[in-house]
Amino acid sequence: MGSFDYSDGVSVAELVVYIPASFISGFLVFRQGFMTNCGYLFLTAFALLRIIGHVCNLITLEKTSKDLTIAYMICTAIGITPLMLACSGQLSRANNGIRERTGKGFHYIHFFLFRMLNIVAVALSIYGLTKNMTIEAMENPPAICKVSMAIYLLAWVILMVMLYILWTRRDGLDPGDGRCLLAVAICSPILLIRTIYAVLIFFVNNKTFGLVDANETVEVLMSVIEEIGITVVLIAIGLTLQSRKDGYTKPEDEAGMIPKYEQTAYEPAGTQYQQPQYQQPQWQQPTQYQNQNQNTRYEPTRYEQAQF
Numbered sequence: 001m002g003s004f005d006y007s008d009g010v011s012v013a014e015l016v017v018y019i020p021a022s023f024i025s026g027f028l029v030f031r032q033g034f035m036t037n038c039g040y041l042f043l044t045a046f047a048l049l050r051i052i053g054h055v056c057n058l059i060t061l062e063k064t065s066k067d068l069t070i071a072y073m074i075c076t077a078i079g080i081t082p083l084m085l086a087c088s089g090q091l092s093r094a095n096n097g098i099r100e101r102t103g104k105g106f107h108y109i110h111f112f113l114f115r116m117l118n119i120v121a122v123a124l125s126i127y128g129l130t131k132n133m134t135i136e137a138m139e140n141p142p143a144i145c146k147v148s149m150a151i152y153l154l155a156w157v158i159l160m161v162m163l164y165i166l167w168t169r170r171d172g173l174d175p176g177d178g179r180c181l182l183a184v185a186i187c188s189p190i191l192l193i194r195t196i197y198a199v200l201i202f203f204v205n206n207k208t209f210g211l212v213d214a215n216e217t218v219e220v221l222m223s224v225i226e227e228i229g230i231t232v233v234l235i236a237i238g239l240t241l242q243s244r245k246d247g248y249t250k251p252e253d254e255a256g257m258i259p260k261y262e263q264t265a266y267e268p269a270g271t272q273y274q275q276p277q278y279q280q281p282q283w284q285q286p287t288q289y290q291n292q293n294q295n296t297r298y299e300p301t302r303y304e305q306a307q308f
Contacts, residue, residue, distance in 0.1 A: 008058060008061065010220060022051060025238070029041050032238070039089020039093075039234070042082040057072045060072075078126070079227060084156070087159060091163060102169070124147055129211075152195050194227060
């Protein structure tokens, strides 16, 4: 049986935070709806990964297991991606409101590509970590892990560009959705610190930053606190947002094929379209029977004379 050390205490502290956070973020998923792209599904997945990872770490106190250690390392490595996707979900909600009101905003494919970029990054990092689980490999991470860190930095820059563009179009936001942009603005510098810490682990890899025997206090200051801070901010903002289940835009509207504001532009608000009543034209006397020139004497035709 191993002794309870500093890292085990950190695991217990994170469990105290992420267990209730997983329930609250799960509640927000059902409240906001699965298709509203608010990012709380990713935040729930992140909380569950942290719970699973730290439980595996605490189990190793009773029984040393290589599989549990691998599970802990994988769950710990998957941290930046769900947080990036959770922040992009906030931007996606704000973008939906802007598209509905003004027809301007990002196409849904932009958010899809951003998410795929983060998925590629986490896939590369997991593959690099699990390809060779020896101590030598941990002390000298493969180049594929460094590529994944570069992708994370690129993803953060893209996130900032999207935030700036949506902020310049904030006049078209739905009421209350400005808090989504505020949440990302608060979380973005914290997320940058977390990303820089991951970059230093794979590029520097020394006694302070490393996968093996790194400084745990530095990890707490540059990783643990940042992850908890982002989780708390996103949950706090999510509890103040209104549900978008009823008013969610259909996929074809979101894709920009038929903007909502164009579909209803012909119909005044609060009224129903009424078909105009058909009116028959009034009969008018033929022109040949109208004496338009008063100086001309009217002469009846033969047919009219016969009638007389």
